[in-house]
Amino acid sequence: MRVEAEQLASYMENLSETCWYATWMDGLDFVLWYALEHGPLRYGHGEVTEEHIGNLRRLSDYCAGWIRWSDQDQNTVFTPLAEWKGIFHAERDPQRFI
Numbered sequence: 001m002r003v004e005a006e007q008l009a010s011y012m013e014n015l016s017e018t019c020w021y022a023t024w025m026d027g028l029d030f031v032l033w034y035a036l037e038h039g040p041l042r043y044g045h046g047e048v049t050e051e052h053i054g055n056l057r058r059l060s061d062y063c064a065g066w067i068r069w070s071d072q073d074q075n076t077v078f079t080p081l082a083e084w085k086g087i088f089h090a091e092r093d094p095q096r097f098i
Helices: 003-018 028-038 050-063 081-090
Strands: 039-042 046-048 066-068 075-080
Touching: 003 028, 003 039, 003 046, 003 050, 003 066, 003 075, 028 039, 028 046, 028 050, 028 066, 028 081, 046 050, 050 066, 066 081, 075 081
Parallel strands: none
Antiparallel strands: 039 046, 066 075
């Protein structure tokens, strides 16, 4: 993974730890993208704030992608933005992870 993508992955993992005390909570990739599109939200034991959203957007723009969980790889993977947006919008109910 490129350094820029690693920075985004690390930031997302830190939010997961803060809100759920888990390195990568199930659906984290969907929840954080949902927040980018819809604004701040309560998540687990914490919140995804405007500041978090701004940082996520900046990091995502910087690496031109998103970090998502891959069941196939059993790990996080970098995904180009166009591909990620297709995955996100194909999900019938991204709110189910909130």
